[in-house]
Amino acid sequence: MSDKNIHLTSGEISSLWMGYMNDSMANSILRFMQKHIEDEDIKTVIQLAYDISANHLDELLAIFEQEHYAKPVGFTSSDVKEDAPWLYTDLFCLSYVTHMAKVGMVTYSGLVAMSDREDIRLYFMDALKETTKLFHQASEIALSKGVNARQPYIEVPKEVTYIDSKQYMRGLNPLHHKRPLNATEISYLYMNIQTNTIGVKLCLSFAQTSPMKEVQDYMLRAKEIAKKHIKIFGDILLENDLEAPQVPDVSVSDSTSPTFSDKLMMFHMSLMISSGIGNYATAAAASQRTDLMANYERLSVEVAKLAKSGVDIMIKNNWLEEPPGTKNREELAKNKS
Template sequence: MEHNAKLVSSEVAALWSAYMQNSMAYCIVQHFAAVNEDPDSTDIIQTALTNCQFVVNEVKGIFEKENHAIPIGFTQEDVNLKASRLYSDLFTMRYIKYMAAAGTAAAAALLEVLARNDVRELFSEISAKFMKLYNDSCDLLLKKGAFVRSPTISPMEKAEYLQDESFLSGLMGRHRPLTAIELAHISKNTETNSIGRTFISGFSQTAKSPKVRKYMERGTEIAAKHETVFRDILIKDGVPLPSSWDSTLSQSIEPPFSDKLMMFQIDSLIALSVAGYGTAIGTSLRKDLGGHYTRLMAEILQFANDGTELMIENRWLEQPPQNVDREALRNRK
């Protein structure tokens, strides 16, 4: 007998999230394409648009086939293609690189909870498409000398086992040197905050709502604070600081994006930060690092909660698919 399996909850969640993220990214990259002046970036920007549109169309097709409601997501109403430039062309490439890395990682991670062949094939293709986009954007940034690398360390002379538990905290009142894994996470989380700070700075000067502008200003301060914490750790460890990420902004106050889209983008960046901090906690053996990550995570979670309340207040937060409320059905009048 032919078995026509219905979508399970994990598949619905993966498809819904992919639709939301890619319909948003499509709007953002459309603005970047409209103001781009770098001919070297044209093909990569077009590929980013094509990838996002592919994901949106494929998810829509599966949902229509399964009689699932199509998410509202983000549309042409959320982007103003006539708006003046807000971010530099270099930031465009760094955003696409970051977006492609996040898309690749998310698609690969979701494969574990997908059962249906068509859904697995879709996310396998998404992962492959965004991985190529990531590599192409890396190559261009390297060509331009604009790829921000992690700090370098001296080659390890020999492999050996730890001798005592002082490795976990400090050595005679001081912290032992950072491991390569710890350095990698500090660099990654610094990058996330740098991108977020640049984005939020632009959002804070173009948002229409005074409440959203105030929220964005607060986000800029938080991102700058977190960057400073990570950079101070590197300075105290005597690690050469990596180049700072480009944060060039124009003086335009004409919003290229809707307040709804800007709030959702910040929410997405916060989710990536929380995931990054959580992974860092699990792989950082120095206890002071765990303390930093835990404290900073609590701060951005509170920031995210306040943002969620603001989005609900303005009816900008789309309800994710959810299970049937049996109690509400039983208590209906």
């Protein structure tokens, strides 16, 4: 049986919709960055990211047409003012693309696993390969410019050891000594500082360019939460004589001119928050000190409340496009007319 005769599953319908929404958003932001970047090396990686998103949109539209799948609205040229004043430094754009490529690799690996039909699975496998290539190229450019934030160095193990006591897990009781962080715990703390740092700058740029006070207040609230989380994670590293990451100059200009639509900015924050909650859940599962687990759980609740506030704003302003789903059978039965 050919793929054309096999109906799309709920997982594939969801994955295609999510892919289109994310790529149309990324395409709008990258189009703005493309016009302003001066560094030729960074411009190359922004161009690659833009081309990848544009090709994805073309491929997805072809699938939608083949499957008689209603094309999502997503984001278009109307969601970005390309002639707005420059908003970011070139290095911010490089950091942004590197971060979004990381998010893309995690997302696409999950979408591959959710796809049963060969053509859909192959599409997401190719998307994963392209995003991996983008991450590699962005990382190499950052390395060549000396602006990549590396994970902390620790001593390489010289022998294999085993955990011989339940005390290895403890950390909540202030009267008990906490063991030093292990390599896995250090890695996740460091990663979450990096992602929150990008979030702080993005929130700041969105707050100062949004014409709506409701959106401005939301972005400033999100910025303060991200800064608080950075301090919590950084303090834990410092307690273990480890430095917090030295992030390159990812400054935001003083432009207050509207640049991106409020709908796009709120959707982008929703995507970042969703990714952050996923990062915290993974970090909590990988951490073996109870205080770290508790921290990730507590901070996840705070971020979830922020996400709920964002969704409320989007619904109120009719910005939230509804994902595909099943019909309400009870309503159909009651309202046959």
